[in-house]
Amino acid sequence: MNDLQPPGPTDLAALATGMARTNELLARVLSKVGTTPSVHAAFVDAGYVYAAAGKLVAGTEDRKGFELDAEGIIEAFIDRARTIFPDSRLLRVYWYDGARRRLHTPEQQGIAELPDVKVRLGNLNANNQQKGVDSLIRSDLESLARHRAITDAVLIGGDEDLVSAVEAAQGYGARVHLWGIEAPVGRNQAEPLLWEADSTRVFDLDFCKPYVTRRTGVEGPEQAGGESPAPGREEVRFVGARVAAQWLSERGREWAAGLLPGHPNIPAPVDQELLTAAEALLHHSLRGHADLRRVLRDGFWEHVQGQL
Numbered sequence: 558m559n560d561l562q563p564p565g566p567t568d569l570a571a572l573a574t575g576m577a578r579t580n581e582l583l584a585r586v587l588s589k590v591g592t593t594p595s596v597h598a599a600f601v602d603a604g605y606v607y608a609a610a611g612k613l614v615a616g617t618e619d620r621k622g623f624e625l626d627a628e629g630i631i632e633a634f635i636d637r638a639r640t641i642f643p644d645s646r647l648l649r650v651y652w653y654d655g656a657r658r659r660l661h662t663p664e665q666q667g668i669a670e671l672p673d674v675k676v677r678l679g680n681l682n683a684n685n686q687q688k689g690v691d692s693l694i695r696s697d698l699e700s701l702a703r704h705r706a707i708t709d710a711v712l713i714g715g716d717e718d719l720v721s722a723v724e725a726a727q728g729y730g731a732r733v734h735l736w737g738i739e740a741p742v743g744r745n746q747a748e749p750l751l752w753e754a755d756s757t758r759v760f761d762l763d764f765c766k767p768y769v770t771r772r773t774g775v776e777g778p779e780q781a782g783g784e785s786p787a788p789g790r791e792e793v794r795f796v797g798a799r800v801a802a803q804w805l806s807e808r809g810r811e812w813a814a815g816l817l818p819g820h821p822n823i824p825a826p827v828d829q830e831l832l833t834a835a836e837a838l839l840h841h842s843l844r845g846h847a848d849l850r851r852v853l854r855d856g857f858w859e860h861v862q863g864q865l
Contacts, residue, residue: 595645595708598701599634600694600722602714603654606630609715609738609745613762614769623771627652627668628847629829630768634736635673636825638711641734641758648707650674651697653690667847695722702729711736712754717747723754734758738765767829770842788839790852797856800834805864813861820862823854831857 607625608618615623631650638647652668652675659678661669669676677697679689694714699722701707710726712719713736723733735754737746739761744751751757788796805813816823823831835853836842843849 595642596648596706597638597642597645597709597711598648598707599638599650599711599713600698601631601634601650601652602690602694602716602719603627603652604690605714605716605745606738609740610765610769612745613739613741614766615771621772623769624842626768626770626832627664628671628850629825629832630765631668631671631674632822632828633764633768633825634711634713642709645709647673648701651694652676653679653693655679655690670847691716691718691722694719695725698722698731698733699725699729702726702731705729707731709734713737715746715750717749720747720749720753723750727753727755732756736760767833787846787849788841790849793835793839793843793849793852794856794859796835796838797831797853797858798860799838800831801857801860802864803834805861810865814865816861817865820858821854823857828854 607620610625610630611620611623612618617623631652635647635650650673654665654676656662656665656678657680659680661676661678665676665678668674677690677693679693694712698710698712702710702725708731710731710733712723712733715737723735726733732755733753734756735746735750736758737760739759801813816827831853832843832850843853
C-alpha cells in the first residue's frame, strides 16, 4: 500500500506563498542590480607612460630627452574610457609619479590642478627610480573596489608587482582593464599582469605621437639665454579665440554646436588640434604649461559661445 498522499490545499497554499516570496526577493535583487550605476576610475603609472611613450616616439626613456604633454594624454585616456564605458561615470584619474621627498614638481602641480585628476607621489631614489608607487596603486585600487566605489578599473602600467593589485580589486568584484603603450620591440608589460587582467588594450604610435615632443628647441625667436619667454595669458586667450573664429568659418556652426554638450571639456582630438594651431601662431610650445593651455581653451570657448 502506497503511503504517499497528494498535497492538500494547505500544503499548496504554503508552497505558493513561498514561491511568491522568492520571486519578490529575486525581483528586488534584479531591480537593484539594474539601477546600480557603473563607475570607472583610471590608475596611471606615470613612470611607465613616460618611459613607454618616450621610447616609442622619441627613441629614449630618459625624461630629459623629450617633453610629455601629460595633460593632453590624460584627456585622451579619459576620452577613450568614455567611449569604451559609455554608460559609466568617471570617478577620477589617479596619476602616480615619483618626486624627491614626495614634494610636487611644477609639472606635477599643474597636473594636480586638472579636474578629475589626483596626483599620488612615491619617492625617487638617487638613480631617479620610483619607490612606493606600486604599493600606492594597490592601496587605492583595493580600497575603492572594497567599498564598491568603482565597478571598472583602468590600469595603465606594466610592472609585474601590480599583479597583486589586480587580484585584490577582482576579489571585491571589480573588473580590471589593463592598458599599455606599444613597445618598439617585444613587450613592455609583464606577462603575468596581462594574464590576470579582464581585458587588455595597447595604444600605438599614432595615438602617442601628438603628446611627445623631442627636446630639440622650439622654433621661433630665441634669445641668447635659450628659449623665448612664454607668451602672456591675454595673448594666449586671444589666440584661442582666433582659432575658434577660423574653425567656425571653415567648419560651420553645427560643428561648434556639437562641442557644447561637453563644455568645459574639449574632445581630445580637437584639443590637440587647438594646441597645435595655437603653437604655430604663438611660435612657442605650450606643452608643460597647463595654466596657459586652460587659458587657451577659455579663449576658444568664449568665442564659440558668443557666436552660438
